[in-house]
Amino acid sequence: xxxxxxxxxxxxxxxxxxxxxxxxxxxxxxxxxxxxxxxxxxxxxxxxxxxxxxxxxxxxxxxxxxxxxxxxxxxxxxxxxxxxxxxxxxxxxxxxxxxxxxxxxxxxxxxxxxxxxxxxxxxxxxxxxxxxxxxxxxxxxxxxxxxxxxxxxxxxxxxxxxxxxxxxxxxxxxxxxxxxxxxxxxxxxxxxxxxxxxxxxxxxxxxxxxxxxxxxxxxxxxxxxxxxxxxxxxxxx
Amino acid sequence: xxxxxxxxxxxxxxxxxxxxxxxxxxxxxxxxxxxxxxxxxxxxxxxxxxxxxxxxxxxxxxxxxxxxxxxxxxxx
Numbered sequence: 001x002x003x004x005x006x007x008x009x010x011x012x013x014x015x016x017x018x019x020x021x022x023x024x025x026x027x028x029x030x031x032x033x034x035x036x037x038x039x040x041x042x043x044x045x046x047x048x049x050x051x052x053x054x055x056x057x058x059x060x061x062x063x064x065x066x067x068x069x070x071x072x073x074x075x076x077x078x079x080x081x082x083x084x085x086x087x088x089x090x091x092x093x094x095x096x097x098x099x100x101x102x103x104x105x106x107x108x109x110x111x112x113x114x115x116x117x118x119x120x121x122x123x124x125x126x127x128x129x130x131x132x133x134x135x136x137x138x139x140x141x142x143x144x145x146x147x148x149x150x151x152x153x154x155x156x157x158x159x160x161x162x163x164x165x166x167x168x169x170x171x172x173x174x175x176x177x178x179x180x181x182x183x184x185x186x187x188x189x190x191x192x193x194x195x196x197x198x199x200x201x202x203x204x205x206x207x208x209x210x211x212x213x214x215x216x217x218x219x220x221x222x223x224x225x226x227x228x229x230x231x232x233x234x235x236x237x
Numbered sequence: 238x239x240x241x242x243x244x245x246x247x248x249x250x251x252x253x254x255x256x257x258x259x260x261x262x263x264x265x266x267x268x269x270x271x272x273x274x275x276x277x278x279x280x281x282x283x284x285x286x287x288x289x290x291x292x293x294x295x296x297x298x299x300x301x302x303x304x305x306x307x308x309x310x311x312x313x
Contacts, residue, residue, distance in 0.1 A: 048267075053260070057269040111271065130273065137252065140277035144292045170273065187293040 010037070011067035014116060018217045018232040020125050025067045025115035027060055034059055037066035040080060064108055064115045075119060076102050092181045107178050107230075114226045123233030126178030128171040130227045138166040145173065145188040153198065167227030169193050172218060176206060179216060179231035206231070241286075241308050245301055248285060252278045261302035272296065282308075 010033050014024035041049065045065055052058045072095050073080050084096045095102040106119045112131030119125070142154055150169055157165055173188040180186060190209070197204050197220065206218040214233075221228040242261070249255045253270050260268070265275060279295035282288065286308050298304040 051264075052267045053263060054269045057267060130271075134271075136271075136273050137277035137280075138273070140280040141273045144276050144280055144295065174272065187291050189292060 009067075009070075010063055011070070011117070015221060017118070017219045017221065017230045018120075019122060019235055020118045020120045020127075020230060020232045022127065022221070022230065023067065023071055023117045023119075025064055025110070025117060027063055027110060027113045027115055029056075029059060034062055037062045040066035040069045042081075042084060044084075060110050060115070064110055064117070067115075068106065068108060068117055071117060071119060072102070072104065072106065075104060075121070088181065090182050092178070107175075109174075109178075109228075111226065116221075116228055116230075118230055118232075120232060122235050124179050124181060125230065125232050126175045126180070127230045128174035128178065128228065130167045130171055131225075132163055132167050132227055138163065141170070142166060145170070147189055147192045149192060150198070164227075165198065168220060168222065168229075169198060171222065171227045171229035172197060172220060172231075175229040175231040176208070176216060176218065179233065180208070205234075241305050244285060245282070245305055245308070248278065248281050249301060252281050259301055261305060262300055264299050265301070266299070 010030070011023050011025045014022045016022065038046075041062065049058055049061060052061060069080055069083055073083055076083070076095070076097055078097045082098050084099065085093045086096060087093050095104055095106065104119060104121055105124050106117060107125050107127040108117050109115065109127050109129045111129050112134055114129055114131060116127050116129045118127040142151055146154065146169060154162060154165055172193045173191075176191075177186055177188060194204050194206065197218065201220075203217070203219045206216045207214065217232045217234050219230050221230055246257060246259055249259045250257050253274055255268060270278070276292055276295060279290055282304065283290050288308070288311065298307065
C-alpha cells in the first residue's frame with residue numbers, strides 16, 4: 001500500500017532531536033482515518049486489536065501502529081507486507097524486515113489525543129508524551145518514582161505549576177528508561193533528573209548513576225498541548 | 238473480610254476507572270491504563286494490602302490477575 005498524501009495523513013513531522021526524527025500522530029476520532037489505518041495492520045496486529053476492549057484505546061493503537069509502519073517502510077525502503085515486529089523480554093518492540101532484524105530503533109508514546117514516534121538509524125531512543133489535562137493522582141505516582149529531592153520540589157508547588165513540574169520530570173524519566181530498553185525494570189526513583197532540566201532547561205547530557213560511562217542526550221519537547229521528552233544515545237564519530 | 242479479588246476490583250474501579258467488574262485477564266495497557274495511572278494505583282495497592290512494591294515491581298504485573306496471585310501469596 002502506498003503512503004497517503006501528506007495532507008490527508010494523521011501524522012506529520014514534529015521535530016529533530018539529536019539524530020532522531022520525531023513524528024506527531026493526531027489521535028482525534030475520525031472513522032475514515034481509522035478505516036484507512038486498519039488496512040496497514042498485519043494479522044497479528046489485527047488479533048491484538050480484537051483483544052482491546054475500549055474504543056479509544058483501539059483508535060490509539062490502529063492510528064499509531066499504521067503511522068509507525070508508514071514511517072519505518074519509508075526509512076527502511078521496504079514494503080509494508082515485509083515489515084513485522086517482535087517484543088523483547090522487557091516489552092520493547094523492534095522491527096523486522098523479511099523476518100530479519102532491521103538496523104533501526106524507534107519509540108512510540110501516546111496520551112490523550114497525542115502520540116509521538118521517534119526513529120533513529122543508529123543508537124537507541126526513548127520518547128514519552130503525556131497529556132497534562134487528564135486528571136491523575138500525580139502525588140501517588142511521584143511517591144513511587146521520584147527521588148526525595150524531586151518529591152520535595154513537587155510538594156512545594158501547587159496548581160498548574162505542580163502539574164507542569166510533575167509531567168516534566170515524569171516524561172524525562174520515562175524517555176530515559178525507554179531508551180535504555182529495560183521498561184520499569186529500572187526503578188525511576190533511583191536516578192534524578194538534573195536540577196537545570198527540572199527548572200526549565202531544554203537539553204542536557206545525562207548519565208545514569210549505575211552507568212556513568214554511558215552518555216544520553218536528554219531533551220524536553222513539551223509545549224502548550226502536552227508534556228514530552230526524548231532520550232537518544234549520542235553516536236560515537 | 239472481602240476477598241483479594243473484591244478489594245482489587247474496588248481499587249481498580251476507584252483509581253483506574255475500570256468499572257465494578259474488571260477483566261482480571263486483560264492486559265492493563267490494553268484496558269487503557271497509562272503508566273502514570275498504573276504507578277499511582279499500585280501505591281494504593283501497597284497501602285491496602287500492607288505491601289511495599291517498588292515501581293519496577295509494579296509494572297511487571299501486566300494484568301489484575303497476576304497482581305491477585307501475588308497478593309494471595311505475599312500479603313500479611
